[in-house]
Amino acid sequence: MTPLVQAEQAVLGAVFLDPGQLDHLSxxxxxxxxxxxAHQALYxxxxxxxxxGHPAATANAGEPVPLAxxxxTVREASTRTRGLTASHAHxxxxxxxxxxxxxxxGRMxxxxxIHRSVAxxxxxxxxxxxADGIRGEVEETIHHAQILSEVLTDLAHRWGTEPRPLPPPAASESPVPQRQPVDEKVLADEEFLLGCLSVRPDQLLDVVGWLHPxxxxxxxxxxxxxxxxxxHHRGEPIDQLTVLWETQRRGALADGTLDAERVLRICDPLAFxxxxxxxxxxxxxxxxxxTATAAARQVRALADTESLAPGRLIGYALHALGPLDDVRRRWRTASAGESDPVRPGGPRGAPPPAARIDAARARSRLADATASVTPVAAPCTALPSRPTHRSPS
Structure with missing residues (x-):
């Protein structure tokens, strides 16, 4: 018999012996x-x-509890479940x-x-x-994510804590989600999107507000x-070569994440x-x-950790749902067709200001050779003063 079942028996036995305990539990x-x-039905x-207003519930403290x-209680509970007898109550x-x-x-x-409900x-x-991943939808995912968030909030209030996201203090208390296989259709959509942005960089303004790396x-x-x-932010031209150069500067070619052929293929202006x-x-x-799949796995792993106190479980679970809440907000923005307000520096779709282009190109150019040479101090000898004006010829 598990400690949880023993705790349930102890609660019900305590109320049988002292009905006034319901004032503290209900x-x-x-x-x-x-x-x-059976325990649900009895309680x-x-x-x-x-x-x-059963007579036993209104009895004064210290008075014997009537057998009725x-x-x-057993008679009333028998209308909800079968197999209950007086010997079970004893x-x-x-x-x-x-x-x-x-x-x-009761707290036990x-x-x-709490652990069972969260799981x-x-x-x-x-x-x-x-299921939504197979159907290509998100409605059920959003619905159940909202339910889980509301359940965590309700459980926090019942436990007597504030429903605040709590980052785990140690990596061991935050299960790492398993890497998920990615559908080929998703990868194809990503490549097509990058190709479209390479051909028409002005479209970045249509997605940058809600599409994150x-x-x-x-x-x-x-x-x-x-x-x-x-x-695009620096106002530099975008084509196959400039994108390849930028990915190299960011180390994506050196660590093997990308190769030149792949970058050139994705940014091919004739392909997308x-x-x-x-x-x-x-x-x-x-x-x-x-993100919902990863969050659900992480929350399930947390709920299965019996040694985790309810307050920390709720806080860690809300923290695990944080990335999902962020993606959900951005998805609503994208699906509603809303766009970011026009940024300073020009109307939507206009090229960056000339000053910003010059500054970006200056950061990208190599410094002049003479600028890198340290000037040598001149000897401290007196030089004749130069005339301040020219004599007429």
């Missing part, structure tokens, strides 16, 4: 917090009889060490319910994300997107042409499903 402990169905019956309290009474410790036993039951909703989110499943695609954004905004939405959609 505000925060619900029947569905119990794991066993629900106790709450109902207590609310209806036990028999009436066994629960015998399992209670001290009736006045009922609130402590609630702690088990169940994380599983549902994971299943919804997998982390949304790309492929690491090489993230580097190319960053390179495109950097070139289309609306970057459409493919950007598809990339963010795939990122949302992928």
């Amino acid at each position: 505000p925060w402990l619900r029947p569905d917090h119990f794991y066993r169905p 629900a019956a106790m709450l109902r009889l207590h609310a209806e 309290w036990l028999t009436d 066994a629960l009474v015998a399992a209670c060490p001290t009736p006045v410790h009922a609130p402590v036993y 039951v609630l702690e088990g319910a 169940q909703h994380a599983i549902r989110l994971h299943q919804a994300a997998r 982390v949304d790309f499943a492929d690491t090489g695609h993230r580097h190319i997107y960053r390179s495109l954004g950097a070139l 042409s289309g609306a970057a905004e459409y493919f950007g939405e598809r990339v963010v959609q795939a990122s949302l499903v992928r």
